[in-house]
Amino acid sequence: MTEGQPLIFNIHRLAMDDGPGLRSTVFFKGCPLSCDWCHNPEAMKTGAEVAFFPKLCLGCGACEKACPEGAIEPERAERLIRARCTGCGRCAEVCPSTALRLVGIYYPVQDLVSLLLRDRIYYQVSGGGVTFSGGEPTLHLDYLETVLATLRSEGIHAAIQTCGYFPVEAFVERILPLVDLVFFDLKLYNPEDHARLTGRDNSMIFDSFTRLTLEAREKIIPRIPLVPGRTATRDNLQALASFVNDHGYGRCDLKTYNPGGLGKRLVIGMSVPVDLPESLMDVKREDELREFFAQSLAGEEVCRAEYFFQQEGSSRRVDKRRKGEEPCRSIFIMR
Ligand code: SF4
Ligand code: SF4
Known part of the structure; x- marks a missing residue:
């Protein structure tokens, strides 16, 4: 690299x-x-870094020996002194249990x-x-x-x-x-x-x-x-x-909160931010926000595309329709 x-x-x-x-x-x-x-x-971060999964660590010490920067300290819970780490990945290469993994x-x-x-x-x-x-x-x-x-x-x-x-x-x-x-x-x-x-x-x-x-x-x-x-x-x-509407869009993808x-x-x-929830948003609350957004956007029907929006000749499914006999094509709000 x-x-x-x-x-x-x-x-x-x-x-x-x-x-x-x-x-x-x-x-x-x-x-x-x-x-x-x-x-x-x-x-x-643009550069390479190492992820450490403590539960997988066998305590073999191979990473400490392999690191040319002295950036591994087995006694530390987080294992790495990140200020010293150059992201060379040698520790991850020798780790037998994938407790250390190179990212990038x-x-x-x-x-x-x-x-x-x-x-x-x-x-x-x-x-x-x-x-x-x-x-x-x-x-x-x-x-x-x-x-x-x-x-x-x-x-x-x-x-x-x-x-x-x-x-x-x-x-x-x-x-x-x-x-x-x-x-x-x-x-x-x-x-x-x-x-x-x-x-x-x-x-x-x-x-x-x-x-x-x-x-x-x-x-x-x-x-x-x-x-x-x-x-x-x-x-x-x-x-x-309102901003999206002013630009002439009739569809917008609202992404479900992902705490991953x-x-x-x-x-x-x-x-880790202390005020972000560790679980998904309450379904009822999310539904309310989606309805509110759809009404603010255009006041039209709301569809939820399970896979993706329909295209001519496509066999992909559009379901969870709220109303109407045919899937609406005006607004697609995807989970
Ligand atoms: S990526 Fe390289 S510098 Fe960073 S801890 Fe591992 S061996 Fe050391
Ligand atoms: S090489 Fe892997 S298993 Fe061995 S001490 Fe380091 S992190 Fe743990």
Whole structure:
């Protein structure tokens, strides 16, 4: 691994909720935001790091001997002195029980493309493809552009999930022509709340959203994470519904709160926010918020797509309809 190379911490094969059909989702490391509710906290840092799972440790001491930086101290509950760790991964290589795992691997472009093309048949039969996520994939613009161009030459459908904090003109010129879908996250409408809870002002994100809407609205799917005590308030949802509506969107993906990031924070040495719940949001409360958002958005019917939105000729199911004989096509709010 060379300094500055883009790292990937997971490739999720046969993913069913990152776009249409069966997909491979590629998770990049590195994000310009620092949301404390993130369900992929291992994506925040750009560099490689090591996760430690204490219950798996056999106490063999191999990691301590292998570490060239003296960054392993067996007596410490968290095992690593992270300030000394360079992410070289030698400890994880010698650990016999996978108690230590390297997070972040560099794949040369052709290696990554070859891995992704293994599942081409699944993409073809399901109308799927590849989704780039993270972290923030656009942090690695050159690499991403090359991978996307190669996939396009192979006829593979491509989607990207983004926090929207990127140089928008570069995105429009280099990435937008190579993707079929852009899942664009909107989190908090109030700029002060956004800066306080994500570490960044939201003006660049909202400007990018407006620019992309003008450029290719048909490719954009706005998404809002429902985070208790953060984004999932009536004031915020109403303001974001109005913003999305003003941009001419009739659909928006409300993402169910995922507390899975809290446990992950511990194994990579991050503190855990005390005010975030460790369980999913109460179903009744979430239903109320979804109804409220739908009414604020357009006052139209609400559908829930179990897999993904319908396409012409697709056999994918759309169920849990609230009313009407046919699945409504106006608003899709996905779990
Ligand atoms: S990743 Fe490298 S530097 Fe960090 S603890 Fe393991 S062996 Fe030491
Ligand atoms: S190498 Fe793995 S099993 Fe052995 S002491 Fe280190 S963390 Fe524990």
